[in-house]
Amino acid sequence: MDADKKILIADSSSFDRSIIFGALKNTYTIIETNNGIKALEYLMSDMDHIKLAIIDISLPRMDGYDVLQHIKTMEQAKKLPIVLTGTEATKENILKAFQYGASDFIAKPFEPEFFRQRVLSLLGSSSKIPGKALNRLVTNSANNIDVIKEYDKFLNKTLRNLYSVRQIESPYHLKRISLFTGTLLKVLCKNSASGVNLNESQIELIIRASVYHDIGKIAIPDEILQNPDNLTEEQTIIYNSHTxxxxxxxxxxxxxxxxxxxxxxxxxxxxxxxxxxxxxxxHGLKGNDIPLSAQTVNLAVDFDRFSRDFYGITDNVFEIALEKILELQNKYNPILIRALSHSEAVINKIIEKYPERK
Structure with a gap:
């Protein structure tokens, strides 16, 4: 344990503080407070040593949102991971947390091991995210970009023809997934606290790669693909094997x-x-054991699945799909949920240009 590195816990409940302390006690030095004013004082006076702050939204004297707003005005706090917690994990509260600059929102009551894993993923996020391996892959690929473009053109055309013949996906599905993926990665890279640092060429390669996420479905029988919501246990195993x-x-x-x-x-x-x-x-991978490229496509695919039935029916497609994502937030990297919450305008344009055809 590094005594010079600290985690701030700000919560008016001594019980909740004890749960958090127990989950994180063997990581960094823990400092605690039960009110917002003191939390802000700790953050302002010891910013160089505090590596993570966990702040309840219902703190007395100054609530968690106010603490977050104040501290995020400081330049040196831009990269500080701040987790807000609360008993009311409503869509409004979660979105408000992300809009104010939180790295995550975790609902109470806590399951200690899950809380620990979720919080630790934010500590040193630039090293936790498999960025070095990802950078190596996309950098080396960029050196062979002409070969890749030709291969991508051939494989993409072949895949689209197969999908069309077997009606595996709708015409614009792959286009939306690739553009959603690119949008999320670009927003991540604009946020220095995310720890993701990719240039436009690198993002472009991941966009190209995202199109092949479901290529394994060409090996799955039609009777299973056409009825994915009513499968037997054996059929589910076969369907899942498309990965x-x-x-x-x-x-x-x-x-x-x-x-x-x-x-x-x-x-x-x-x-x-x-x-x-x-x-x-x-394989039941969790956290950043999952490649960032796959994490991003996972969120893009689910967002598309939740939104596609509402195209042309309502103007609130983004809000409806985002609410579904927030209900299942434990499935996704919190930095990606935050990126999604900041992408409404761009994603609405994608949906408008490439709608689901009935």
């Missing part, structure tokens, strides 16, 4: 100039149904 089958298909190509780009596509195909809390498939 590993996709990985197998993409590994067939052994062109060394494509190897790093193909690894991006494999990561996405295999892991885009993994969940932040470990409840996904095929």
């Amino acid at each position: 590993t089958k996709g990985s197998d298909i993409l590994q067939i190509n052994n062109n060394p100039q494509l190897s790093d780009f193909l690894q991006l596509t494999i990561n996405i195909a295999q892991s885009h149904h993994e969940s932040w809390d470990g409840s996904g498939y095929p």
Whole structure:
């Protein structure tokens, strides 16, 4: 434990503070307070050593939102992860937290181990996110961009033809997923606290790779693909195998100039149904054990699934889909939820340009 690195816990409930303390006591030095004024004082006086703040929204004297607003005006606090907590995890409260600059919102009551994993993922996020490996893949791929573009053009056309013949996906589905993915990554990179640092060329390669997330579905029987909501246990296992089958298909190509780009596509195909809390498939990965590219596509796919039925019916498509995402927030990296909450204008334009065709 590093005594010079501290975590601030600000909560009026001694019971909740004890739960948080127990979950994090073997990480950094813990400092505690039961009111907002004192929390702000700690943050302003010891900013160099506080590496994470956990603040309840219902603090006396100054609530958690006010503390967050005050501290985020300080330049040195821009990269400080701040987690807001509260018993009322409403859509309004969660969105307000993200809009004010919180890194996450965690609802009470806490499950200690889940709380620990979720909070620790924010500590040193630039090193927790597999950014070095991701940067290597996209940087090496950029060196072979002409070869990749030709391969991508061929594979993309082949995939779209197969999807069309077998009616696996609607015409604009792949386009929306790729654009949603790019939008989320661009917003992440604008937020220095996210720890994600990719340039436009690198993001473009991930956008290209995202199109192949469901390529494994071409190996799944039609009777299963056409009825995914009413499957037997055995059929569900077969359906879920589209992730590993996709990985197998993409590994067939052994062109060394494509190897790093193909690894991006494999990561996405295999892991885009993994969940932040470990409840996904095929391997039950959790947190940043899931490649960031796959985390992003996972959120893009689910957002598209939640929004597509409302195209042309209501002007509140984004709000409806975001509310569904927030109900399932434990499935997703909190920095991605925050990025999504800041992407409404861009995503609405994508939906308008590439609507679901009935």
